[in-house]
Amino acid sequence: MLLLGLPLLIILVIIASWYLAEKAIQPVYKSYQEMQQFSSDVAHELRTPLSAIKATIDSVILNNLTLQDSQETLKIIHRQNERLINLVKDLLILTRLDSVLENNYQISKTKINLLDLINDLVEELSCLALENNVNLRQEIKTNNDIFIFGNEEQIYRLLTNLTINAIENNQKNGQVIIFLETDKQEVIIKVIDTGIGINNTEQKLIFNRFYRINKARNRDKGGSGLGLSIVRSIVLNHHGKIAVESRENEGSTFIIYLPKIIEKS
Numbered sequence: 602m603l604l605l606g607l608p609l610l611i612i613l614v615i616i617a618s619w620y621l622a623e624k625a626i627q628p629v630y631k632s633y634q635e636m637q638q639f640s641s642d643v644a645h646e647l648r649t650p651l652s653a654i655k656a657t658i659d660s661v662i663l664n665n666l667t668l669q670d671s672q673e674t675l676k677i678i679h680r681q682n683e684r685l686i687n688l689v690k691d692l693l694i695l696t697r698l699d700s701v702l703e704n705n706y707q708i709s710k711t712k713i714n715l716l717d718l719i720n721d722l723v724e725e726l727s728c729l730a731l732e733n734n735v736n737l738r739q740e741i742k743t744n745n746d747i748f749i750f751g752n753e754e755q756i757y758r759l760l761t762n763l764t765i766n767a768i769e770n771n772q773k774n775g776q777v778i779i780f781l782e783t784d785k786q787e788v789i790i791k792v793i794d795t796g797i798g799i800n801n802t803e804q805k806l807i808f809n810r811f812y813r814i815n816k817a818r819n820r821d822k823g824g825s826g827l828g829l830s831i832v833r834s835i836v837l838n839h840h841g842k843i844a845v846e847s848r849e850n851e852g853s854t855f856i857i858y859l860p861k862i863i864e865k866s
């Protein structure tokens with residue numbers, strides 16, 4: 602028994618330890634792979650505008666152009682530079698949001714009046730809507746003020762990102778509605794558009810970092826592909842939920858659920 606049992610037990614222990622070690626290392630390996638993927642995506646995103654700037658400057662030097670002849674070139678450099686600045690800004694915001702989530706830090710939060718915030722947002726983005734031939738309006742389904750507890754700058758950023766996407770991915774003479782309602786516990790904000798829509802497969806991918814549906818079109822507009830990742834991180838930092846409903850060529854609705862401040866009467 603001993604002669605047969607002991608080697609069998611050793612083999613069993615080896616298999617079990619190997620299995621447990623494999624299981625324990627998996628999350629570490631996964632986060633290492635994600636980090637590697639993220640660094641390589643960042644490098645790729647930075648390389649494109651930097652290469653464009655270098656090629657443009659090279660052409661000025663090679664052709665001995667004067668400053669007067671170089672106005673178009675300067676405009677290209679300016680545009681690429683804006684892209685770089687936006688990308689770095691978005692990356693900074695995202696890494697700060699991640700570090701708050703991972704380390705359970707507290708962000709500074711105050712009582713926010715959502716009606717005031719949406720009014721400001723519609724006022725600020727009305728010019729962009731006009732430029733894109735889109736009608737932007739708000740639809741508030743309550744007579745009372747609605748308050749949430751949150752970081753005002755982040756909530757403003759969240760709604761700005763969703764509304765700019767809704768305007769820029771719309772059709773001519775399209776509509777964008779910022780809709781607000783509440784139930785007992787939650788505030789429900791919807792950003793509804795009558796735009797190009799998103800198919801079912803891409804609805805699952807659009808919140809991934811650097812994911813763009815139409816890469817060339819999106820890059821031209823200066824998007825970093827990080828807008829919806831930032832939106833999702835802000836929602837998580839406010840203990841909320843986000844959902845998307847969309848049909849191609851009919852439009853999309855992004856729905857945010859946030860905990861409401863319940864006023865004691």
Ligand code: ADP
Pocket residue numbers: 762766767770794796797798799807812813814815819823824825826827828829830853
């Ligand atoms: P970016 O920061 O470049 O705008 P996002 O992360 O905000 O990127 O969006 C990811 C992709 O989802 C983009 O390709 C964008 O065009 C698409 N998208 C986002 N919102 C909408 C919408 N309302 N309708 C159609 N496509 C959208």
